Amino acid sequence: MVSVALPTGSLEEPTLELFRAAGLAVRKSSPRAYRASIDYPGVERVVFYKPREIPLIVADGTFDFGVTGADWIEETGAKIEVVHTFDYSKTTDTGWRVVLAVPADHPARSERDLGHGTRIATEYPTIAQDHFQRLGLRAEVIHSHGTTEAKIPELADAVMEVVETGSSLRQNNLRVLSTVRRCGVNLIASPAAWADRSVRASVETLTSLLRAAHAGAAHLLLTVVVPADRWTEVEPLLPARWWRLGGGGSDPRQEVVQGVFRKDRIAEAIAGLTRAGAVEIVETPIGKLASP
Ligand SMILES: Nc1ncnc2c1ncn2[C@@H]1O[C@H](COP(=O)(O)OP(=O)(O)OP(=O)(O)O)[C@@H](O)[C@H]1O
Numbered sequence: 001m002v003s004v005a006l007p008t009g010s011l012e013e014p015t016l017e018l019f020r021a022a023g024l025a026v027r028k029s030s031p032r033a034y035r036a037s038i039d040y041p042g043v044e045r046v047v048f049y050k051p052r053e054i055p056l057i058v059a060d061g062t063f064d065f066g067v068t069g070a071d072w073i074e075e076t077g078a079k080i081e082v083v084h085t086f087d088y089s090k091t092t093d094t095g096w097r098v099v100l101a102v103p104a105d106h107p108a109r110s111e112r113d114l115g116h117g118t119r120i121a122t123e124y125p126t127i128a129q130d131h132f133q134r135l136g137l138r139a140e141v142i143h144s145h146g147t148t149e150a151k152i153p154e155l156a157d158a159v160m161e162v163v164e165t166g167s168s169l170r171q172n173n174l175r176v177l178s179t180v181r182r183c184g185v186n187l188i189a190s191p192a193a194w195a196d197r198s199v200r201a202s203v204e205t206l207t208s209l210l211r212a213a214h215a216g217a218a219h220l221l222l223t224v225v226v227p228a229d230r231w232t233e234v235e236p237l238l239p240a241r242w243w244r245l246g247g248g249g250s251d252p253r254q255e256v257v258q259g260v261f262r263k264d265r266i267a268e269a270i271a272g273l274t275r276a277g278a279v280e281i282v283e284t285p286i287g288k289l290a291s292p
């Protein structure tokens with residue numbers, strides 16, 4: 001049996017969408033309910049927590065499996081098993097950054113231009129202390145509990161903060177001075193769960209379903225019909241994963257192949273295949289894309 005800790009807040013919606021796509025729909029009695037269920041054999045308990053709390057409650061074995069940000073694993077120092085990393089975040093598929101940001105008109109061009117005693121507001125005091133120690137800068141790290149950008153100028157001179165699209169920084173007239181960490185979403189397991197053959201097997205099954213759903217959402221399947229005399233032009237444009245379906249129904253001189261194409265490159269792929277001589281292209285969404 002596996003117990004699961006899921007994140008509230010910024011990561012909640014994309015995480016629920018991923019679980020749904022994986023066939024692991026998370027059911028709650030109401031949107032504000034924190035206890036939930038997943039109708040999948042072996043999943044016995046599902047509870048929502050703040051991402052910052054999840055590493056430690058997985059580390060101590062309160063939960064076997066969790067979903068949280070890489071930033072909170074580092075900040076808490078939790079001893080957990082990172083089973084897989086995804087690069088999604090609140091609104092994009094590119095992860096997020098923890099950055100050092102200063103007012104737009106600040107004279108500093110790099111971190112090294114910040115003076116000793118600079119006040120840095122952050123939700124990550126441990127990461128910040130470590131960062132400035134390595135830099136040899138005696139900064140004053142101020143623990144912020146949210147709305148960190150608002151701490152400038154009264155309470156801080158700079159912030160160490162999460163950036164995804166950059167919109168919050170712009171709206172608060174701040175600019176990025178440096179990137180401290182690139183972060184993604186981590187699937188984590190407790191050391192006890194990882195050491196138990198049966199719990200580990202369940203964690204690995206859940207992980208492979210989630211990975212397959214994530215990969216499926218990022219790709220499309222193209223079925224491509226190619227006249228035999230254009231094959232040599234089309235073949236180099238096929239992706240790493242492609243296979244032959246055989247000859248075209250009514251015309252044995254046609255090749256019919258299928259390939260798994262990246263969704264974000266699909267327009268150029270279709271244009272290229274058409275130019276190279278494909279006479280029919282059918283695009284199909286992929287539910288899950290599973291490979292070892
Ligand atoms: N675009 C994003 N904005 C904020 N956090 C993000 C974003 N993308 C991923 N995250 C992750 O989610 C965490 C924030 O979680 P959440 O939205 O619950 O905020 P919080 O600061 O913990 O709580 P609150 O919103 O109540 O202040 C970040 O620390 C980071 O790990």
Ligand SMILES: O=P(O)(O)OC[C@H]1O[C@H](OP(=O)(O)OP(=O)(O)O)[C@H](O)[C@@H]1O
Binds near residue numbers: 145165168169
């Ligand atoms: O680069 P962006 O796409 O704008 O996203 C990042 C912003 O979103 C988060 O704030 P959140 O809504 O969690 O509020 P908080 O600062 O009070 O935690 C984070 O703290 C940044 O301010």
